[in-house]
Amino acid sequence: MPERNKSRYRPSKKFKKTLLGGGALAVLVGLNAPAAYSFASEKYHAYKIAQPGYKQEYGSWAMLDVPERYRTNAIHAALLHTGKVLIIAGSGNNQKKFDAGSFDTILWNPADNSFKKIPTPEDFFCAGHTQLADGRLLVAGGTARYEVLDGEVERAGGRMRIKNENPDRAHTFKKGTRFRSPSGVEYVSKFDVTVPKAKKEFKVVYGQGGRMLPWKTKVTAGEARVFVEAAEKGVGALTTQAAQYEIVGLKGKDADNLYGLAQKITTEKQDFQGIRSAYEFDARAEKYLPVDPMKEARWYPTLVTLDDGKVLAVSGLDDVGAVLTGDNELYDPKTKKWSKGPTRYFPTYPALFLTKGGKLFYSGSNAGYGPADKGRRPGLWDIEKNTFTTVDGLTDLDQTETSASLLLPPVQDQRVMLLGGGGVGESSKATARTAIVDLKDDSPAFQEGPRLPQGTRYLSSVLLPDDTVFTTGGSSDYRGRGASDILKAQFYTPRTNTFRRAADPTVGRNYHSEALLLPDGRVVTFGSDPLFGDADNTKLGTFEQRVEIYTPPYLQGDRAKKENRPALGTGPDRLDAKGRATFATDHPDRIAKARLMRPSAVTHTTDVEQRSVELKLTRTKDAVTVEAPNDRTMVPPGWYMLFATDASGVPSEAKWVRVE
Structure with a gap:
């Protein structure tokens, strides 16, 4: 991506004098020119990104002030229909907390930046989760036992x-x-x-x-x-x-x-082990409610909501630490019980997307456990017939682990994008490859997309209401090894199939990091669990507890003012039987598009929930009527954010509406 024209943000003479003209700095220059240059560059960068013109073109980042008692190791994050964000740590990849039975969940309200601790009954570390039709969040699986590495196993x-x-x-x-x-x-x-x-x-x-x-x-x-x-x-x-x-x-x-x-009892490496427990998090009561446990224990499972509102739980490590061989199961929110699902093997945390007609598309993205030669090829899974049709065309097929993937906006286009990724396990491989498949084709196949700036694992990718994709963070090596975090962000525009630069984040994000869209149109990023804390890989890493929020260009300067943003007034909190809803507005002519955005439930670079649905739009002199497709394979039941955008892509504040 091209460097911006620095002459547009040339600092004043006074600033230059302050930055470079001090006597103390002159001494430093004499003693250590590289250090002085680095110091000056950092100061100039901080100056540049604070300029209004820079923010309007690239957006801006700000650190969220999280009181110390609410800081946690964010392993999972989900946006609830109350507008609050559920941040789940469980034991947070901290065995001492696991051994002590100390499990964390934090509820954050972006509207007033308030926080609340939620009693957490089980270790949901590396569980699965999905949005249910009634607005509850289903959380299933988690940790029964931490791994013991080769050479550290004392008891067979x-x-x-x-x-x-x-x-x-x-x-x-x-x-x-x-x-x-x-x-x-x-x-x-x-x-x-x-x-x-x-x-x-x-x-x-x-x-x-x-x-x-x-x-x-x-x-x-x-x-x-x-x-x-x-x-x-x-x-x-x-x-x-x-x-x-x-x-x-x-x-x-x-x-x-x-x-x-x-059969055998050995001192070989003993992997993490899963639990069967399942809970619904009630967004109104703000507490976990137990439901029937799964038939299988699962650690690193994917949960995906289907068009009938049921949930399919797929893959995971079982209660003895082995990858499940294909024993998947279905959850019925009406009965709160599990039943046997279609049998098919996938590596852990497979990215599965509900597509038109009810089939699930497996992008090839996954988060880690399983052999390199099994279950890695993407394809369409007909869960009714339990058949799987491979989709070809993907380059760097050996580097789909820790990749990002998502249904491109709008969902009616039925195109899936895969971004970056790395080799299996602790491989140092990382690819800059992106690829796109059009599932409407008679014989769908991946086509190569524009390349990322560099090979990237753990990339966070978030759908925005203006039909772009915001991608940020990641690292070029396993768990940020060798100080390889990538402090870069970019926008992908599906219409032009191009990337453009966004403002650089200040916090590195690799393994165990998340990003999601907020109802006000901003993006929040959490977590990161580096293996090491230095470039030489001699110090153990520390879990990143800082939270950073990105404000896109569409909310910068005058565009951020309330009077300049499109607005939806009074209206229903659910779509009618025809998928319609009417909202009052003072300026219906300002509204160019409307989108339903399904809220995220994200972990380990895996977010199979988010989707953007294009709505038909009808205007009157003081109202707009939106209409969603009457197809639950395109619009699964649940709560959605309704955004209206103007011709420049500036979004309204979201309205929460329910699709039944």
């Missing part, structure tokens, strides 16, 4: 399958239950687990001449799994042999009917 551990051959009752084993191997080595369960009762089936058997013989009974043992660790440290508990394990303390028939099975 692994998966124990518990069998129950009793058809009359289930059996619950508490955390700490002991399992004894044939050689006498004992292992301890790390979680509570309930083993269902066995299934008893009767089969009628006919003998010679059609004579009915006594029924044959088949018993299929109930089964559950749990992670176990050796009771004692050392290599004596290592085993790679399949074996049956006695459950210590059971007697009589229970001892015969209940037992453990394990």
